[in-house]
Amino acid sequence: MTTATRKTKSGIGGAPEPATAAAPAARDRWTTAAIAALALVLLVATALSMPAAARADAAAGAQLYKDKCVGCHGADGSGSTPMGKALKVQDVRKPEIQAKTDAELAASITNGKGKMPPQKGNLSAAQIGEIVAYIRTLAKK
């Protein structure tokens, strides 16, 4: 491709130039173009990466939620399970719950709240973050 382009440019430019003299300039142009393309790709990837991570968090959190939370909070987060009703657990879809920050929700899961047992030592901070991400998605369902 490079050779072909070089030939074409040589043709348009009139008298053929020695290939050895034209190569550094063409290489520079292509290097610049490659860096620009790479930068563009990186910019796009960076722009897309945040939602993708959140989606990945929520997906991982769905499984953790199913393992650790669904017995009381229910698959839909409403808390309408036998244990949830007995413990009067809150509907995690409620605006008051969703209004809490991620850090506040993570703290409640980590240290427990009311009759909810703490998950400190059972789940890592990253896993708790994934559950929080999944809880956010329940509000939209």
Place this chain on the structure above:
Amino acid sequence: MRTSRTKIRCLAVLLAVGGAFALCLPSAAVPMWARRYNVACNTCHNWPAFQLTATGLDFLRRGHRLKGDGFDKDWTHLVAGHVEWEYDAASGSTNQFNSPNFHLHAGGALTENFSGYLNANVNNDIEAAYLQYTKEWGDDTYFTARGGRLGPTLLRNYGNGLEAGASDPLILTATTLNSNPFTPDRLNNGVDVGGRYQWFFAQAGVLNGDDVAGQASVGHHKDFYATLEANPDGVSGVGLYYHHGGYDLGDPAAPPQLNDSYHREGVFANYSQSLFRIAGAYLYGKDHVATVTPDRKIHGWYAQVNGYPSGWVAVWARYDDTKTQDETGQVHTRQGTVGATFKVFEMNTTSARIALEAGRQQMPGVHTNLGVVNLLWAF
């Protein structure tokens, strides 16, 4: 050829063991309810310790059921088991390498109001077996009645329920007065009624005590007990305990018997948070034995601190102090014990914990160092 056959056998054993693990279901201390309600051990217990949470205590009082429960036909929600192995060491004694105990647990709601519970130690005897009726009004008010092999719920919460390790407070399980073999933390056949109203839970029952071969017979005696607890947050609080009983002491085969009428009174207290628990109790008792004066007396106390720093370990320390006074003199026993309980594993198939503890007991002229290793696997 032989090697090949051996390999196949080994593979078969591995597959069988692996299959058994794979087929095991989600577990807790009594895993059938963890399976039924799809919750983890720490919903009802300060796992890996067995101390009950507010949720666990209320579940126990209501007959191992939730309001509105009915019979669940899934047998995996009705039956569970655990294997427990313990090694007890004491200085100056032959160390005990106990055989593993296998416990079968069964129970839960039978109808909307009736439930049952069985804890059978297959190697030993039935530790609990009772039918229970519970009638609820609102969320925090209910009446309950039980019949079978049972004991006060209060002592379940402070006795075995205090378990962070393998040992229990001396005043509940180890201290007897002269030839009277009574200890509060035991189960007998009988009936009791109880009820919760807001913070308060009261229970009273009549029990038929156990005879002790060659030492005491219950004869016509029937024991009575009553408890009252106040738990503002569902688990922290204060409890009162009263037990009145009778024995015919001495060798039942060699009359006359000594009619022993006795009572025990105790006050229990605990303050529980998610990361720690402080608990203690004081017990006082008196025995009136025909032909023996003055009355024999017992009193003792304990204080215990539990810590739950993570889901992997629970630590604790307890101090016991008991005094018994009879016509032969006074015996003063003091004991300090520390321990830790570690979660070996907990997954969707099974769970296990190991408890380690060390203690030093001091009696007049005698010091004894104690050690316990207790491994429990529930499935």
